[in-house]
Amino acid sequence: MYQEKSLNNKWGYILLFLFFLLFIYGDLFPAELITEVIPSLLDMNTIFLSIVLEAIPFVLLGVFVSALIQSFVKEETLERFIPSNPILALFPAVTIGAIFPVCECAIVPIVRRLIQKGMPLHVGIVILVSAPVLNPIVFLSTFYAFQTDLTIAWARMGLAFIVAIIVGGIIYSRFKNSWQLKEPEGLVRKTHEHEHRNKIAETFYHASDEFFDMGKFLIIGALLASMIQTFMDRELLVGVGSGFFTGPAVMMGLAYFLSLCSEADAFVASSFNGLFSSSSILGFLVYGPMTDLKNTILMAAYFRKRFVISFVAIVTVVTYIITILFDLLY
Amino acid sequence: MSRNTHSFLRSVILLGFGLFIIKLLISGDIQKFIAPRMMPYMYFALAVIAVLGLIQFFKSDSEEGHACECGHNHDYSSSKTRSILVYSLFIVPIITGMLFSDHVLGSSQAANKGFKYELRTASADDDNYSNSEVSEGEEDGTETGSDPVHQSEEQDDPAILSTKDRYPDLYEELSSADRFTMSEDNYIGTISLLEEEVDQYIGKEIKMNGFVFREDGFPDDRLVVGRFGISCCVADGGVYGVLVQGDGQNFDQYKNDTWIEVTGTVKKVEHNDWELPMIEPTEIKTIDAPKEPYVYEEFEFAG
Numbered sequence: 001m002y003q004e005k006s007l008n009n010k011w012g013y014i015l016l017f018l019f020f021l022l023f024i025y026g027d028l029f030p031a032e033l034i035t036e037v038i039p040s041l042l043d044m045n046t047i048f049l050s051i052v053l054e055a056i057p058f059v060l061l062g063v064f065v066s067a068l069i070q071s072f073v074k075e076e077t078l079e080r081f082i083p084s085n086p087i088l089a090l091f092p093a094v095t096i097g098a099i100f101p102v103c104e105c106a107i108v109p110i111v112r113r114l115i116q117k118g119m120p121l122h123v124g125i126v127i128l129v130s131a132p133v134l135n136p137i138v139f140l141s142t143f144y145a146f147q148t149d150l151t152i153a154w155a156r157m158g159l160a161f162i163v164a165i166i167v168g169g170i171i172y173s174r175f176k177n178s179w180q181l182k183e184p185e186g187l188v189r190k191t192h193e194h195e196h197r198n199k200i201a202e203t204f205y206h207a208s209d210e211f212f213d214m215g216k217f218l219i220i221g222a223l224l225a226s227m228i229q230t231f232m233d234r235e236l237l238v239g240v241g242s243g244f245f246t247g248p249a250v251m252m253g254l255a256y257f258l259s260l261c262s263e264a265d266a267f268v269a270s271s272f273n274g275l276f277s278s279s280s281i282l283g284f285l286v287y288g289p290m291t292d293l294k295n296t297i298l299m300a301a302y303f304r305k306r307f308v309i310s311f312v313a314i315v316t317v318v319t320y321i322i323t324i325l326f327d328l329l330y
Numbered sequence: 331m332s333r334n335t336h337s338f339l340r341s342v343i344l345l346g347f348g349l350f351i352i353k354l355l356i357s358g359d360i361q362k363f364i365a366p367r368m369m370p371y372m373y374f375a376l377a378v379i380a381v382l383g384l385i386q387f388f389k390s391d392s393e394e395g396h397a398c399e400c401g402h403n404h405d406y407s408s409s410k411t412r413s414i415l416v417y418s419l420f421i422v423p424i425i426t427g428m429l430f431s432d433h434v435l436g437s438s439q440a441a442n443k444g445f446k447y448e449l450r451t452a453s454a455d456d457d458n459y460s461n462s463e464v465s466e467g468e469e470d471g472t473e474t475g476s477d478p479v480h481q482s483e484e485q486d487d488p489a490i491l492s493t494k495d496r497y498p499d500l501y502e503e504l505s506s507a508d509r510f511t512m513s514e515d516n517y518i519g520t521i522s523l524l525e526e527e528v529d530q531y532i533g534k535e536i537k538m539n540g541f542v543f544r545e546d547g548f549p550d551d552r553l554v555v556g557r558f559g560i561s562c563c564v565a566d567g568g569v570y571g572v573l574v575q576g577d578g579q580n581f582d583q584y585k586n587d588t589w590i591e592v593t594g595t596v597k598k599v600e601h602n603d604w605e606l607p608m609i610e611p612t613e614i615k616t617i618d619a620p621k622e623p624y625v626y627e628e629f630e631f632a633g
Binding site (some may be wrong): 011033042052057141208216 | 335337338340342343344345346347349350351352354355360362363364368371372373374375377379380383385386389416419420421423424425426427428429431432433434435439452498561562563564565566568580627
């Protein structure tokens with residue numbers, strides 16, 4: 001055992017050395033070598049890194065809140081705050097989502113932890129879909145991005161509210177309160193006492209482990225999203241996107257694959273204003289924060305695969321129908 | 331792999347991320363990924379990564395592994411191949427980041443990222459759409475008189491933000507001056523104002539810089555000069571630019587992605603049924619790409 005350990009540590013030291021080397025001399029590498037082979041590769045690398053860099057602080061934030069919940073919130077406390085009627089419980093969940101300005105990267109570990117602590121599945125999912133879109137920061141950025149058409153900002157919030165409630169309802173009717181997290185149920189529910197350790201250190205250990213558990217999914221998600229952003233032909237999309245039924249579908253597809261942060265997506269959406277109908281734009285704005293490629297992969301880190309697929313399907317269908325209805329009624 | 335090895339590798343990776351961020355901060359290249367308003371979050375991330383890295387490091391030193399039965403899978407995989415794969419995921423962005431952090435998006439992405447003019451040409455019924463929107467607006471305005479959106483367009487309701495209201499100082503400056511130089515700080519604002527009501531600014535002299543790019547089928551004497559505008563990170567960037575139309579001059583010497591400074595007169599042009607601002611150049615000169623090639627969306631959050 002000792003031998004294997006020292007061998008592996010050797011690689012750690014080599015890596016450490018490499019990092020320091022790159023830290024000092026990294027800029028000297030001739031980037032032209034790469035651009036000549038595949039011109040867009042560096043574009044992709046830049047977009048990929050920018051998504052990772054932008055998401056890291058929020059993932060860390062989410063991981064810390066989650067670790068704090070793990071260390072300090074008792075299961076009984078949680079139970080007291082959630083109404084026992086499953087339908088009534090949906091509404092405080094939306095309110096929680098609306099109060100806390102948590103973006104979609106941070107919300108996944110938090111919700112997973114809350115479910116571990118005994119929060120009903122559908123209530124957790126409602127928080128998961130509502131927090132990244134129904135919040136004051138997102139409202140303001142939408143407001144600024146669409147100054148000429150304020151209905152967009154209000155409709156975004158309204159539709160997101162309706163979609164979140166319906167998604168919660170469907171999740172409840174399909175999955176009731178079954179266990180959909182990857183780890184076995186019994187293990188988690190028991191509160192364990194770390195008598196010999198202090199809780200702060202515990203929080204940091206949890207946060208660090210969770211950062212690595214989740215970081216790999218974040219990186220895969222960012223990689224896929226940056227590939228699609230770099231190599232996708234936008235004109236093709238616009239060509240099929242003008243129909244009444246295809247418009248929202250195309251915009252939702254775009255929202256899914258671009259995996260933008262919910263704070264920034266309104267500005268991207270506004271560049272499509274005038275090309276797509278308001279309802280298509282709303283489809284983009286409501287759907288994107290609730291689920292996207294990066295988030296699906298993040299969810300797959302914690303939830304069972306079948307559940308993640310059903311979740312994405314439910315959110316997709318509900319958002320689509322609601323946007324079409326909005327277009328018909330408005 | 332043993333628990334200690336995992337902890338040690340993780341502390342090295344966290345250190346790598348820390349070094350990467352510090353390198354970006356020192357060289358200023360961080361602005362090529364993230365908008366300045368996101369900077370506090372980056373400092374937060376750097377601090378947390380440093381603390382986590384230290385904790386992982388000392389954990390790898392401590393004798394007994396951290397035995398916690400809290401039910402979450404810590405993913406201390408014992409399979410070597412799997413561990414290498416997982417850790418490579420973290421190591422690759424650190425390496426490519428340190429190697430290629432000064433790369434700047436250019437004209438090839440400008441086409442892909444949805445430059446407005448290009449998008450407008452691609453849609454067949456954009457014209458109908460904009461028309462129907464206008465007539466709808468007029469109806470609302472005259473019949474009910476309560477629709478805040480259209481009141482703002484006609485009466486400048488101060489509660490609603492039109493482009494003018496968003497950039498009041500800039501609007502003042504731009505409409506009173508005969509000559510105007512665009513800078514990083516007013517780039518997005520100026521172009522938004524120009525696009526909103528180009529008639530008001532016709533004949534003014536404007537000086538601006540940016541990189542060159544073209545749509546397919548542009549004649550020799552036409553190009554677009556623009557810069558990427560970023561609101562949070564480069565992934566959400568879009569191009570802000572103005573058409574430059576010479577009178578029979580040949581712009582071939584200005585290749586795509588060259589940075590130029592254009593001085594010229596504002597005019598209006600019909601481009602695929604859209605009225606767009608355009609600059610008729612009196613002087614074009616090639617310049618070096620600026621240290622901060624992107625411009626940033628400025629909007630104040632109340633909180």
